[in-house]
Amino acid sequence: MTDWKIVDDDESLSRLAASLFLDAVDENPSIRLGLPTGSTPIGMYDEIVRLFGSGNHSLGRVRTFNLDEYVGIRRDDPGSYFTYMRQHLFDRVDISSAAAHVPCGDPKMLAEIHAAPFEEALKLECNRYERLIEDHGGIDLIFLGLGSNSHIAFNEPGTPFDSRTHVVTLRAPTIAANARFFPTGVVPSRAITMGIGTILAARRIVLLASGTRKRKAINALRLREISEDVPASALHSHSDVLVICDRNAAGQDPA
Ligand code: GLP
Numbered sequence: 001m002t003d004w005k006i007v008d009d010d011e012s013l014s015r016l017a018a019s020l021f022l023d024a025v026d027e028n029p030s031i032r033l034g035l036p037t038g039s040t041p042i043g044m045y046d047e048i049v050r051l052f053g054s055g056n057h058s059l060g061r062v063r064t065f066n067l068d069e070y071v072g073i074r075r076d077d078p079g080s081y082f083t084y085m086r087q088h089l090f091d092r093v094d095i096s097s098a099a100a101h102v103p104c105g106d107p108k109m110l111a112e113i114h115a116a117p118f119e120e121a122l123k124l125e126c127n128r129y130e131r132l133i134e135d136h137g138g139i140d141l142i143f144l145g146l147g148s149n150s151h152i153a154f155n156e157p158g159t160p161f162d163s164r165t166h167v168v169t170l171r172a173p174t175i176a177a178n179a180r181f182f183p184t185g186v187v188p189s190r191a192i193t194m195g196i197g198t199i200l201a202a203r204r205i206v207l208l209a210s211g212t213r214k215r216k217a218i219n220a221l222r223l224r225e226i227s228e229d230v231p232a233s234a235l236h237s238h239s240d241v242l243v244i245c246d247r248n249a250a251g252q253d254p255a
Helices: 010-027 042-052 081-088 107-114 118-135 172-181 196-200 212-222 231-237
Strands: 002-007 032-035 063-066 068-070 141-144 166-169 190-193 204-209 241-246
Touching: 002 010, 010 032, 010 042, 010 141, 010 204, 010 241, 042 081, 063 081, 063 118, 068 081, 107 118, 118 166, 118 190, 196 231, 204 212, 204 231, 212 231, 212 241, 231 241
Parallel strands: 002 241, 032 063, 032 141, 141 204, 204 241
Antiparallel strands: 068 190, 166 190
């Protein structure tokens, strides 16, 4: 079942998402979380860090699994999702680095981990990541952003709903949308992403969307039609989904 919560603006969205995040951690300190990147969750991470500073919460036992990572750039590239997660969350709270998992798309590291030619190592990495999640007992709570073409993680329109962690070639609009994270102008064209099946296996899902850029994707989701052309519509087949969007994304003028 999909529940909706429409909030005034991006700030309210961030506050609500952060409190859901920390409530879940307080309730189950060793929770397994799925984590997104992009601009939407930045406010949520900032708010988590702010509340963490009060000393009333600990993330010392949580395990985290990021949704996706670019292929072909170094792990410490300023545009990698690994770097993003360190900057926005991991280095600012007490999550242990051994418990913070991000798929690896770094060619040098992949060669070391899998001792195989690049393309084969990529496939082995997808299998490793999927197994890692399973071995940890699955994901309890996953947070998702939303692409303007309705993609979730990096699952572009047309991705089978039973897909598991795989390598994806990004669509031109997705590459263009993410170019702002790569000041050199060279944006990776491939990524490793959890599949839609991987995401649906999480026990609870929270989707975040803010800004008019997401209005079309949110409208498509509101139609409740389930279609592989609209990756986020897969969420309608899950029993515990909360969509948090602001008025701009929902197509409502602020009161
Ligand atoms: C990227 C990420 C997605 C994210 C999307 C939207 O494609 N892989 O996980 O949801 O961007 O990003 P933003 O929040 O910047 O609009």
